[in-house]
Amino acid sequence: MNKKEYLKLVKKFTPKEKKLKNAFNAFLMGGTLGFIADGLKCLIVKWAHIPIKEATTWVLIIYIFLASLFTGLGFFDKLVMKFKCGLIVPITGFAHSITSSALDYKNDGLITGLGGYLFRxxxxxxxYGIIAAFFLAxxxxxxxx
Amino acid sequence: MTLVYSFLFCGFICLIGQIILDNTNFTPGHITTIFVVLGSVLGVCSFYDKIVKVVGAGANIPIMSFGNLLLNGSYSGYLEDGLLGLFSGILVPVSAGIVSAIVFAFIMTLFFKAQD
Incomplete structure (x- = not known):
């Protein structure tokens, strides 16, 4: 069996994910998150009378808090499995990655586990954000x- | 109207990410890194700030905004403090996000255990 045939076999037996459905799910979830963020920002500006820039930061903090809380409660992982990039690409993915590695490595000790692996x-x-931003600046x- | 734009823009970014994830063997880490660097590149000509003006908060939610904020911090740091500002200003706009993520993650470890 040469390499081409082998690759064909591998392709045959890898499970076909429903790409269209995945893409639709990601679009819907990401869009909903953006929609809620903008609505929340307008509400905060209207009710708390603070500038748009600070209201946006508050929206981000609320999103990060909710993502961390849901990760701690345990059902955020299932949502990520279903919606994938709809939750990974927004800021919720950042909070989810930090909280889940914090929870995973908690048992290895506070310094070597939690402290060492928090930004895994x-x-x-x-x-890469800081490197790119520094040189582009x-x-x-x-x-x- | 910004509500509709927010829905479409944020959804579109997530759609692109999902298409990349499905058709290549990149991990989610690759995708978020690509988007952060892309956000910085779009910030060079202040293009991303124009998007934020039109779209509203829906453009602040994707991780691209993180890269843009890093670039803005470094650039405005240079305008205020000179060469030192390039180093000291870079984390200023994103510190709220990073600090809140660390603080909430730490609080969650006090109350919850990892689920298998």
Whole structure:
């Protein structure tokens, strides 16, 4: 059996995920999160009389709190399995990754477990975000200043 | 009207992520990293700020906004404090998000156990 035939066999036996349904689910969930965020922002601006920028930050904090709470309660993992990128790409995915690695490694001790592994999944976001932003900021300074 | 734009924009970003996830062998970590770097790239010409102005809070929710905020922090830090601001200002706009994520994660570990 050569490599091509083997790859064909592998392709035959890997379970076919319903791509269309996954994409639709992700679109619906992501859209709903965006819709609620904008509605919440308008409500906060209207009722608490604070500027739009601060209201947006409050919305983010509320989202992070809810994602952490639901991860702790245990049913957020099932939601992520169903909606996938609809919950991973928004800020809820960031909070979910931090909280779930905190919960997973809690038993290994406070320093070596919780402290060491807290950013196991979210570290790549921080690392590459900061590296990219730093060098692009230098580029922006060169262009505009 | 921004409600509809928020729904469409945030949904569209998640749709792109899901299509990438399904058709390549990238993990969710790859996808979020790609989106953060993409957000920074869109921030160079202040393009992402224009999107936020049109779309509303729906554009602040995707992780792309994180990259854009990092870039904005570093750039406005340079405008205020000079060269030192490039280093010291980069985390200022996102510190609310990072700190709240760490604090809530720590609080959750006090009350809950990992579910198998």
């Amino acid at each position: 999944l979210a570290g790549c976001i921080l690392l 230098i580029l922006k300074v060169i262009i505009y200043v």
